[in-house]
Amino acid sequence: MEEIFIVSESLEGGYEAKSLQNSIFTQAETLEELRENIKDAVKCHFAEGNTPKIIRLHFVKEEVFVV
Template sequence: MTEIIFLVEDDPDGGYVARAIGESIFTQAESIKELEALVRDAVQCHYPDQQRCSNMIRLVL
Protein backbone atom coordinates (compact mmCIF):
# COMPACT_ATOMS: atom_id res chain seq x y z
CA MET A 1 0.00 0.00 0.00
CA THR A 2 1.22 3.50 -0.78
CA GLU A 3 0.87 6.55 1.41
CA ILE A 4 -2.64 7.97 1.85
CA ILE A 5 -2.76 11.74 2.20
CA PHE A 6 -5.70 13.39 3.94
CA LEU A 7 -6.57 17.04 3.46
CA VAL A 8 -7.85 18.43 6.77
CA GLU A 9 -10.21 21.41 6.76
CA ASP A 10 -12.29 23.25 9.32
CA ASP A 11 -15.90 22.04 9.35
CA PRO A 12 -18.35 24.96 9.05
CA ASP A 13 -20.42 23.36 11.82
CA GLY A 14 -17.38 23.05 14.11
CA GLY A 15 -14.51 20.60 14.33
CA TYR A 16 -12.58 19.20 11.38
CA VAL A 17 -13.14 17.17 8.21
CA ALA A 18 -10.48 14.92 6.66
CA ARG A 19 -10.75 13.72 3.05
CA ALA A 20 -8.30 11.33 1.41
CA ILE A 21 -6.81 12.54 -1.86
CA GLY A 22 -7.53 10.00 -4.60
CA GLU A 23 -9.56 7.68 -2.34
CA SER A 24 -13.17 7.68 -1.20
CA ILE A 25 -12.27 7.88 2.49
CA PHE A 26 -13.41 10.71 4.74
CA THR A 27 -14.29 11.37 8.36
CA GLN A 28 -14.94 14.23 10.76
CA ALA A 29 -14.24 14.97 14.42
CA GLU A 30 -14.32 17.72 17.03
CA SER A 31 -10.54 17.76 17.66
CA ILE A 32 -7.36 16.95 15.75
CA LYS A 33 -6.49 14.18 18.20
CA GLU A 34 -9.90 12.55 17.71
CA LEU A 35 -9.60 13.07 13.94
CA GLU A 36 -6.28 11.20 13.85
CA ALA A 37 -7.87 8.16 15.53
CA LEU A 38 -10.93 8.26 13.27
CA VAL A 39 -8.77 8.55 10.13
CA ARG A 40 -6.84 5.42 11.16
CA ASP A 41 -10.14 3.62 11.78
CA ALA A 42 -11.56 4.75 8.41
CA VAL A 43 -8.46 3.53 6.54
CA GLN A 44 -8.60 0.19 8.37
CA CYS A 45 -12.27 -0.18 7.38
CA HIS A 46 -11.49 0.73 3.77
CA TYR A 47 -8.57 -1.73 3.61
CA PRO A 48 -9.48 -4.48 6.10
CA ASP A 49 -6.83 -6.93 4.84
CA GLN A 50 -3.91 -4.52 5.28
CA GLN A 51 -1.89 -4.47 8.48
CA ARG A 52 -0.14 -1.42 9.92
CA CYS A 53 -2.12 1.02 7.79
CA SER A 54 -1.39 3.84 10.23
CA ASN A 55 2.23 3.98 8.97
CA MET A 56 0.90 4.99 5.55
CA ILE A 57 -1.28 7.96 6.61
CA ARG A 58 -0.37 11.65 6.43
CA LEU A 59 -2.63 14.51 7.49
CA VAL A 60 -2.16 17.84 5.72
CA LEU A 61 -3.53 20.70 7.80
Protein backbone atom coordinates (compact mmCIF):
# COMPACT_ATOMS: atom_id res chain seq x y z
CA MET A 1 0.00 0.00 0.00
CA GLU A 2 1.23 3.51 -0.82
CA GLU A 3 0.06 7.04 -0.16
CA ILE A 4 0.40 9.63 -2.93
CA PHE A 5 0.77 13.35 -2.22
CA ILE A 6 0.63 16.35 -4.53
CA VAL A 7 3.25 18.88 -3.43
CA SER A 8 3.15 22.52 -4.50
CA GLU A 9 4.68 25.80 -3.45
CA SER A 10 2.44 27.78 -1.12
CA LEU A 11 1.39 31.30 -2.07
CA GLU A 12 2.55 32.45 1.38
CA GLY A 13 5.93 30.73 0.96
CA GLY A 14 7.02 27.21 1.79
CA TYR A 15 5.26 24.08 0.57
CA GLU A 16 1.91 22.31 0.84
CA ALA A 17 1.16 18.59 0.46
CA LYS A 18 -2.24 16.97 -0.01
CA SER A 19 -2.97 13.26 -0.23
CA LEU A 20 -4.89 12.02 -3.26
CA GLN A 21 -6.46 9.07 -1.40
CA ASN A 22 -7.21 10.39 2.09
CA SER A 23 -7.96 13.61 3.96
CA ILE A 24 -4.34 14.32 4.84
CA PHE A 25 -2.89 17.81 4.38
CA THR A 26 0.27 19.41 5.75
CA GLN A 27 2.61 22.29 5.06
CA ALA A 28 6.15 23.43 5.90
CA GLU A 29 8.77 26.05 5.14
CA THR A 30 11.32 23.63 3.62
CA LEU A 31 11.11 20.36 1.67
CA GLU A 32 13.00 18.53 4.41
CA GLU A 33 10.50 19.73 7.02
CA LEU A 34 7.62 18.89 4.68
CA ARG A 35 8.81 15.27 4.35
CA GLU A 36 8.90 14.92 8.13
CA ASN A 37 5.45 16.53 8.48
CA ILE A 38 4.04 14.14 5.86
CA LYS A 39 5.44 11.12 7.73
CA ASP A 40 3.92 12.37 10.99
CA ALA A 41 0.54 13.12 9.36
CA VAL A 42 0.39 9.66 7.76
CA LYS A 43 1.25 7.96 11.07
CA CYS A 44 -1.53 9.94 12.81
CA HIS A 45 -4.11 9.19 10.10
CA PHE A 46 -3.73 5.39 10.02
CA ALA A 47 -4.12 2.85 12.79
CA GLU A 48 -0.91 1.15 13.87
CA GLY A 49 -0.04 -1.64 11.47
CA ASN A 50 -2.04 -0.10 8.59
CA THR A 51 0.44 2.65 7.75
CA PRO A 52 1.43 2.73 4.06
CA LYS A 53 4.92 1.41 3.41
CA ILE A 54 5.57 3.87 0.56
CA ILE A 55 4.87 7.59 0.39
CA ARG A 56 5.06 9.00 -3.11
CA LEU A 57 5.40 12.75 -3.75
CA HIS A 58 4.34 14.38 -7.03
CA PHE A 59 5.73 17.90 -7.35
CA VAL A 60 3.61 20.43 -9.22
CA LYS A 61 4.97 23.79 -10.28
CA GLU A 62 2.61 26.30 -11.76
CA GLU A 63 4.08 28.98 -13.97
CA VAL A 64 2.17 31.90 -15.45
CA PHE A 65 3.52 34.32 -18.00
CA VAL A 66 2.14 36.88 -20.45
CA VAL A 67 2.59 36.49 -24.19
